[in-house]
Amino acid sequence: MSQPLPSSAAPVVSLRDVHKSFGSLKVLDGVSFEVPRGEVMAIIGRSGSGKSTALRCIDRLETIESGEIIVCGHRVSDPKLPLRALRLDVGIVFQSYNLFPHLTIEENICLAPVTVKGKRRAEARETARRVLGQVGLGDKLDSYPEQLSGGQQQRAAIARSLAMEPQVMLFDEVTSALDPELTGEVLRVIEQLAAGGMTMVMVTHEMGFARRVADRIVFMHQGKVWETGPAGILDAPETAELRQFVGSGL
């Protein structure tokens, strides 16, 4: 996990003047931000402001029109980038868990270590046990996703990402589909990861959580980084838009 990068001072994630449109709709309009190693960045903003798109660009699920994205030393904005190398370094968890329904939790977790990293099954199982313990699901190895609650499925999805030992984790509103009580158990897992020094970028609507865990907040508005700074900006917003956003109780 602490494998040294070409230059250890370089940020793990860096976006510089990123532009992205869907047809005539400008979704990212010159977005720039950096996430240093070991830091947690929370991206907040209204629906449609481009948060998910920014996150997806980091993992090259979307391509960009201009600007530069560098993640763990990979030039993501380069069309010829070998995706596999990027994806070995980046873990991403979505709102809709996306566990593979035909596989047990253990098989879900072992699939990538075995097929992508060529780990041996026994070794992969050991990893599965470890990461499931980490998210508090040590007893669910043999369950199928549908047998778990939403919160448990989401934690299993986090464990599946962790099993690949990524350098950075991306979370896109991972608690939006959950009841408040289940939200807590997932947020606790993310908080532990943060405490463990994992570099993370999370899109979230949980303001209290962002305030507590994030080292830096990015408030997006109309495809731009409208305001950014330490968590304190949530209590003393400079822009009217952020003030209104925070005030609206979202």
Add this chain to the structure above:
Amino acid sequence: MNLRLDFGVVLERWPLFLDGAWMTLQLAVLATLFGFALGALCAVGRRSGPPWLAKLCGGYVEAIRNTPLLVQIFLVYFGLASLGFSLSAFTVAALALTINVGAYTTEIMRAGFDSIPRGQLEAGECLGLSQRQVYWHVLLLPAMERVYPALTSQFVLLMLASSVTSQISAEELTAVANYIQSDTYRAFESYITVALFYLALSFVMRLGFWGLGLVLFPRRRRLGTPL
């Protein structure tokens, strides 16, 4: 009206029925295996192939689904003959049935592929799986599990439809019944007997598919529910 059934002379010829049933089963198994392979490949070609291949697979499916099986069998039979191939009735029957069920399999597999949400594929990609690995582990296997009941029904239907190949004198069950009724003048009894044979074959196939399903899909075995 007096209906007198006399199965004696018909049942005397039971070895013929067994031979017919054996050939029907062989046709069904061959066409199922090759038809499935053909259909799965076409479904993949249609989904991810270059435009010309996708069109070709689509055209094949529409052509087969909108013409009668009997005509397809004649086309293969006379088509190959006029090209100078002299194949046995059995081979032609197996070939025509394969081509036929391949088209239906393509459609069923496509429905299976379409039932896998995009997010699943993205999750696979993001874990570092190659396109091919995503196809296999995230798309094909769960899609198969989902459409397995529809697929197996199609294969049982195919076995029943193989009855039509009696028209090119493949010596399967129906051809045997045709022969025996003309030999014994016991038409009703002959066809009742052959119907019971088909029922038994259907049962055997369904049982086989059920067992195979348990082997192929551990989730189904453990939870007992469809995916």
